[in-house]
Amino acid sequence: MAATNQNDFLIQFENISKVYQMGLELVHALRDITLSIRKNEYVSIMGPSGSGKSTLMNIIGCLDTPSTGKYFFKQYDVSDMSDNELADIRNKEIGFVFQTFNLLPRATALKNVELPLVYSGVNSSKRKEIAQQLLEGVGLGDRITHKPNELSGGQRQRVAVARALANNPSIILADEPTGNLDSKTGKEIMILFNKLWEKGNTIILVTHEEEIAHYSHRIIRLRDGLVESDEKNGNPIVPKISELEEIE
Amino acid sequence: MKFSEIWEAIVIALDSIKANKLRSFLASLGVVIGISFVIIMGWALAGLDKVLLDTINMIGSDMLYVDKWDWSGGQNWKLLQARKPITLEQANEFIKRVKTAEVAIPIAKRHRTLIKYENLNFEGISVQGSLSEYGLTPAGAILDGRFFSPSEDMYSANVVVFAYNAYYSVFPDGDGIGKTVKINGHKFYVIGVVKKQGTALLDFVDNQVFVPLSSFLGCFGKYRRSLSIGVKAGSPEMLDEVRTETIGIMRGIRGLEPWEELDFSVNETKTFEKSTDMFRLYVWGIGIGMTVLSFIVGIIGITNIMFVSVAERTKEIGIRKAIGAPKRSILFQFIIESAILCLIGSAFSFIGCSVLIYAVATFLPKAFPSISFLSPYIPLKLLYIASFVSIIVGILAGLIPAIRASNLDPVDSLRYE
Ligand SMILES: Nc1ncnc2c1ncn2[C@@H]1O[C@H](COP(=O)(O)OP(=O)(O)OP(=O)(O)O)[C@@H](O)[C@H]1O
Ligand SMILES: [Mg+2]
Numbered sequence: 283m284a285a286t287n288q289n290d291f292l293i294q295f296e297n298i299s300k301v302y303q304m305g306l307e308l309v310h311a312l313r314d315i316t317l318s319i320r321k322n323e324y325v326s327i328m329g330p331s332g333s334g335k336s337t338l339m340n341i342i343g344c345l346d347t348p349s350t351g352k353y354f355f356k357q358y359d360v361s362d363m364s365d366n367e368l369a370d371i372r373n374k375e376i377g378f379v380f381q382t383f384n385l386l387p388r389a390t391a392l393k394n395v396e397l398p399l400v401y402s403g404v405n406s407s408k409r410k411e412i413a414q415q416l417l418e419g420v421g422l423g424d425r426i427t428h429k430p431n432e433l434s435g436g437q438r439q440r441v442a443v444a445r446a447l448a449n450n451p452s453i454i455l456a457d458e459p460t461g462n463l464d465s466k467t468g469k470e471i472m473i474l475f476n477k478l479w480e481k482g483n484t485i486i487l488v489t490h491e492e493e494i495a496h497y498s499h500r501i502i503r504l505r506d507g508l509v510e511s512d513e514k515n516g517n518p519i520v521p522k523i524s525e526l527e528e529i530e
Numbered sequence: 531m532k533f534s535e536i537w538e539a540i541v542i543a544l545d546s547i548k549a550n551k552l553r554s555f556l557a558s559l560g561v562v563i564g565i566s567f568v569i570i571m572g573w574a575l576a577g578l579d580k581v582l583l584d585t586i587n588m589i590g591s592d593m594l595y596v597d598k599w600d601w602s603g604g605q606n607w608k609l610l611q612a613r614k615p616i617t618l619e620q621a622n623e624f625i626k627r628v629k630t631a632e633v634a635i636p637i638a639k640r641h642r643t644l645i646k647y648e649n650l651n652f653e654g655i656s657v658q659g660s661l662s663e664y665g666l667t668p669a670g671a672i673l674d675g676r677f678f679s680p681s682e683d684m685y686s687a688n689v690v691v692f693a694y695n696a697y698y699s700v701f702p703d704g705d706g707i708g709k710t711v712k713i714n715g716h717k718f719y720v721i722g723v724v725k726k727q728g729t730a731l732l733d734f735v736d737n738q739v740f741v742p743l744s745s746f747l748g749c750f751g752k753y754r755r756s757l758s759i760g761v762k763a764g765s766p767e768m769l770d771e772v773r774t775e776t777i778g779i780m781r782g783i784r785g786l787e788p789w790e791e792l793d794f795s796v797n798e799t800k801t802f803e804k805s806t807d808m809f810r811l812y813v814w815g816i817g818i819g820m821t822v823l824s825f826i827v828g829i830i831g832i833t834n835i836m837f838v839s840v841a842e843r844t845k846e847i848g849i850r851k852a853i854g855a856p857k858r859s860i861l862f863q864f865i866i867e868s869a870i871l872c873l874i875g876s877a878f879s880f881i882g883c884s885v886l887i888y889a890v891a892t893f894l895p896k897a898f899p900s901i902s903f904l905s906p907y908i909p910l911k912l913l914y915i916a917s918f919v920s921i922i923v924g925i926l927a928g929l930i931p932a933i934r935a936s937n938l939d940p941v942d943s944l945r946y947e
Binding site: 399 | 534
C-alpha cells in the first residue's frame, strides 16, 4: 500500500478509555485504545460479549464521549466540541445502522429516511425526493408508504441503511446489522455495504459472525476493553455481480 | 432553529395528541376550565363596559346634576338626608346666574306614583317635572309624538310624555298618544313617547313620565320638595370650568361660608365609572382567583402528562439524537406539544363558551330583562388573549419535562425498551 499522509485519517483514537461506575465498582469498558481508520476503509470489529465493541462504536459515532484520551475526527478534537457540534457531526458525517433497526414505529419508510434531512434543514419536497431515491437504491422503491411493522426484518434494516445514507455521511457505523436477520437477508445487507464501500464510503461494523467479518478488509478484535489483534483481511468476500444486481 | 425542525415539532405534537386523545383531553381539562373563566369574565366585563357607555351616552358626558343626593353612594345616607332641600327659587336663581353652561334645567321627581288609565292602575312609574328644554337632551329624544313646548311650561298645561317602558305597560298596543290618563288624580293628555334608553345601570329611566315642571308642582306641591338642576356644559372639555362656576354660584345661593363643606352634590357620569369600577374589581377578584387556581391544576396536569409522554418516547428521543437532532430541537418538540395541547384546550373552551354565552344572552333576558345588555357573542379580543394565555401556560407546563427530554443520554435512551 502506498505511503499515506496524516490527512487521510478519518478517525484517530489516542489512549481512549471508557470507565463506567457501577455502584462502588468501576467497569473498564475500554482501556487505553489507540487506533486509526482511514477514509474508505472497510473495518469489522469482533470480540466476545462485553468486550467493549458497542462502547467503541458509540464513541466513534459521537454518541458517547471517552473518559480519558483524545479522539480526532477528521483532525478535529471531538473532546472540545459542544453538544450541538456533536449533534451536527452525527447528523452530517455519520450514518448509524443498529441491530434492532431503531426506526420510528409510527412513521412510514419514507418519513424515517427523511428524518436526518429534517435536522440538516433540507426543505420538504427536496427531502421526499432524496428519501425516495435512497429507498429505491436499497430496493424498496415500492414500499415507501409502509410503516416498519408492515415490513420484514431485512426490509426494515434496508430502510435503516437508506436513512444512514440520507446526509451522504463520511462513515457508516453498523452495530451488528445482521444480528437480527437470517443468513440470506443478512447477506443482502452485506451486499449493500459492499456497494457503498465501492462508492467510496467508509464502513465500520461490529459483528459476532466470522463470515460477516470476512466481507471487510480489516478485522479488529477486542477483549476486555483492549485491542487483541488488528489485522488486514487479505481475502475479503466479494459478492458476485449477479448478487449485487439482485438488490437493484 | 431550522424551519424544518419547527415544522417537524408541530407534526410530531399533533401526531402524539391524536394518538392519545382521551389522555390529552383529561390532561388539558384544567386549562379548558381556566380559559373558560377568562372568556366568561372578559365577556361579562365587556357587557359592563357597554352598559356604562350607554349610560354615559344617555345622560350625556357633558352633563352635571346639582342635587341634594349624591350618586356615588359612597356618602353617609343620614348626612345626605339632613341636607336642606334645593328649592325652586334656588334653582331658578342658579339658572339665572350661570354663564358658562349651555343650558340649565330644574328637575323635580316623584317615585312610584299612581297612574290610572281607564280603570287600570299602574303604581311603579315615576313622574318627572322639567322644562321643554329637557326634550333637547339625549334623555328626552322623541320616538313618537312630541315633547311639551315652552308655552305648555308656562301655562302649566296638563300634558304628559311617556318613557318607553312606561308607555308600553300602560298602552300595550302602543296607541296611547291622544289618550287621557290620571296622574295622582289629575287628568293629563298624552302627547309623546321618548326613545328607549334602557341601560342596566339606570333601568328606571324607561319607566317614567315627563310633565311640565309647573304642572308637576301644581299636582304634587312644592313644600319641602328638593329639586335637582341639570346643567349641560356643551362639551366634555367645558366640564371643569362649568363645574367650578356651578359650585361657586350654589355656595352663594346656599349661603355657605368658605370654610363650610358643601351641602349639595354635583353629580356627573364619571360617578358611574367609579361605581362600576367596584363591580369590575369584584369580577376580577373572584374570576382571577378561580382562573389562577384552575391554571395551577391545569399546569400540574399537563406537566404530568408530558412526563409520561417523555418516558414513553425515550427510545424515539434516542433515535432522533443518534441521527443528529440537537438538544434544542428535542426541547422545542416537547414544549410545542404542550403548547399545542393547551391551545387545543383553549379552542374547546372557546367553542363551549360561545354556545353557553349565546344561550345565556338569548334566553336569560327573557326572564330577567335587566340583563338584556349582555352580548350573545364573545369579543374577538378575548380570542387572542385566550390563545396567548394558553400558549404561555403550555410553555410553562412543558418546560421541565422538555428539559429532561433534551438532557437524556442518547446511548441510554437507545437501549431503553
Ligand atoms: N451504561 C453502562 N453502565 C455500566 N456499564 C456499562 C454501560 N455500558 C456498557 N457497560 C459495560 O461495559 C462493557 C462493554 O460493554 P459493550 O456494550 O461495549 O460490550 P459489547 O462488546 O458491545 O457486548 P455485546 O457483544 O454483548 O453487545 C460491559 O462490561 C458492559 O457491562
Ligand atoms: Mg454491543
